[in-house]
Structures are given as C-alpha cells and as structure tokens.
Amino acid sequence: MSGLLLALGAGAVSGLALGALGGGGSVLAVPALIYLLGFTPAAATTAALVVVAVTSGTALAAHAREGTVRWRAGLVFAAAGLVPAAVGGAVSRQLPSALLTGAFAALAAVAAVRMLRPSAAAAVRMLRPSAAVRDEAASPRASRIAGAGAGLGAVTGVLGVGGGFLAVPALVNVVGLRMRAAVGTSLLVITLNSVAALAARAGSAVVVDWSAVAPFAAAAVLGAWDGKRLAGRLSSDSLQRVFACALLAVAAFMLVDAVR
Structure with a gap:
C-alpha cells in the first residue's frame, strides 16, 4: 500500500x-x-519514457483540440530525433548506473538554471510573441532544425526525459514558432521521441515493476490537468522559480549519490 501511495x-x-x-x-x-520506488537508474529511465509518452500524448490531444499544434513543423523536428532517440535508448542499457545518475543530475541542473535565468531572446518572445517570433511559414535552415531535433532525441533516448524544457526554446528559436504553438508542438515531438526510445529498449534485460509504473502514469495524467488549471491562476514566473529550486536540490542530491 505504501508503494502505491508513493507512486x-x-x-x-x-x-x-x-x-x-x-x-x-x-x-x-x-x-x-x-529514490522513492527503488528502481535502478536503467529501469527508472525506461519507466519514465512510458510516463512521458502517456502524459505527453494525453496533453497533445488537448492542445490539438485547441489548435496549438503545428503538425508539419513538429513532424519535421521529431523526424530528425527518431534515430538518435532509438540509438540513445539502446546505448543507455550499456551505461553504468553511476554514469546514468550523474548525467541525469547534470541535465536536471542545466534545466533548473535555464528556468532561473531565461535568455533575453526568450523573454522578448514570451512578452511580445507576435512581434519577436517568425511565422511558421518562414524557412529556417534545415541543418539547424535537424541538429536541434537530433540533440533532443538523443537526450530523450539516453536519459528517459521528454525534454520539454529543451524542446520549447528550440521550437521558438530555431523553428520560429510562437510560444503557445511551441508548447503544443513540443508535446508531439516528445511523444514520438519517447515511443522511439522505448522501441529501442524493447526486449532488454532491464526489469521494470509495471505495477508501480501504471499508477504513477495515471496520477501524472490527472496531475497534468490540474497543473494546466493551476497555471491559469498563478504567476508562471513564480511557479517556474519554485520548480527550478526544487530541481536544483534534486540534481545536487543525485550528483552526490553518483560520486559516492
């Protein structure tokens, strides 16, 4: 029962x-x-991909109904990341647990710093999206799109994270989407990358306790709906700062654990 409640x-x-x-x-x-459910790093990254795919796919459906998903741009961006995601998923199985934990801690720290110190360009886009962001019809360099998509796919495959904190800025700065469209389109990219990474891990020897993953994923889906409503009531900057501080603490703890 305690395991179920934790999940x-x-x-x-x-x-x-x-x-x-x-x-x-x-x-x-x-x-x-x-740390709460006792998964190994390899099992945790595999299970997280399931949670990410289910949660992002559910959120994607809601954004699609609102018309904030740019399907063409998202599919092009995601296509560049599918092979790196699959390769990353296969490589992840061969990495030592300490290395996986340390790499994840570093990524969490980077994500937290980005949230605490957004770039000036991103701030302008958030404040004045109509004037600061190119229209989707513009044609950014294909090499830049491919590079950004491939990098995100590799991160998803190896570390089992969706990478929304990386995908949204990339879709704004590289592809040229407005912020609202970038958030919706990032869910398409994340869902496809997660499925590709999961497919690469299929048949691996990693043991995953699916009885704990199922309630975890279900609660995440419900929590995402509550989070969307919460975002409409509270300052997004305040929410982001609180989350970033918590993430820095988690990153520090995991880094210490990795080097012990």
Whole structure:
C-alpha cells in the first residue's frame, strides 16, 4: 500500500509540473522512481519514457483540440530525433548506473538554471510573441532544425526525459514558432521521441515493476490537468522559480549519490 501511495503521489507531482510549466515533469519522474520506488537508474529511465509518452500524448490531444499544434513543423523536428532517440535508448542499457545518475543530475541542473535565468531572446518572445517570433511559414535552415531535433532525441533516448524544457526554446528559436504553438508542438515531438526510445529498449534485460509504473502514469495524467488549471491562476514566473529550486536540490542530491 505504501508503494502505491508513493507512486500516486510522485506521479501527481510530475504531472503537475508538466501541466503547469509545459515541461519538466519527466525530470522529476526519474529521481522519484529511483529514490522513492527503488528502481535502478536503467529501469527508472525506461519507466519514465512510458510516463512521458502517456502524459505527453494525453496533453497533445488537448492542445490539438485547441489548435496549438503545428503538425508539419513538429513532424519535421521529431523526424530528425527518431534515430538518435532509438540509438540513445539502446546505448543507455550499456551505461553504468553511476554514469546514468550523474548525467541525469547534470541535465536536471542545466534545466533548473535555464528556468532561473531565461535568455533575453526568450523573454522578448514570451512578452511580445507576435512581434519577436517568425511565422511558421518562414524557412529556417534545415541543418539547424535537424541538429536541434537530433540533440533532443538523443537526450530523450539516453536519459528517459521528454525534454520539454529543451524542446520549447528550440521550437521558438530555431523553428520560429510562437510560444503557445511551441508548447503544443513540443508535446508531439516528445511523444514520438519517447515511443522511439522505448522501441529501442524493447526486449532488454532491464526489469521494470509495471505495477508501480501504471499508477504513477495515471496520477501524472490527472496531475497534468490540474497543473494546466493551476497555471491559469498563478504567476508562471513564480511557479517556474519554485520548480527550478526544487530541481536544483534534486540534481545536487543525485550528483552526490553518483560520486559516492
């Protein structure tokens, strides 16, 4: 019973972060699976991909109904990341647990710093999206799109994170989408990359306790809906700062654990 309650609680918090901030839920999911539910790093990253795919896919349906998903741009961006995601998923099985934990801690720290110190360009786009962001019809360099998509796919495959905190800025700065469209389109990219990474891990020897993953994923989906409503009531900057500080603490703890 305690394991079930932990799974439900951790899943709800991860989903809440995803719904309120448009990303970041999976960065909480992996440490929660490791330290609260006793998963190995390899099993946690595999389970997190399931949580990410289910949660992002559900959120994608809602954004599609609202018309905030740019399908063509998202599919092109995701296509560049499918092979790196699959390769990353296969490589992840061969990495030592300490290396996986340390790499994840570094990524969490980077995500937290980005949230605490957004770039000036991103701030302008958030404040004046209509004037500062190119229209989707513009034609950014294909090499830049491919590079950004491939990098995100590799991160998803190796570390089991959706990478919404990386996908949204990339879709704004590289592809040229407005912020609202970038959030919706990032869910398409994340879902496809997660499925590709999961397919690469199919048949591996990693043992995953699916009885704990199922309630975790279900709670994350429900938490994402609550997070979306919460974002409409509270300042997004305040939510982001609180989440970033919590993420820095998690990153520090995991880094210490990795080097012990």
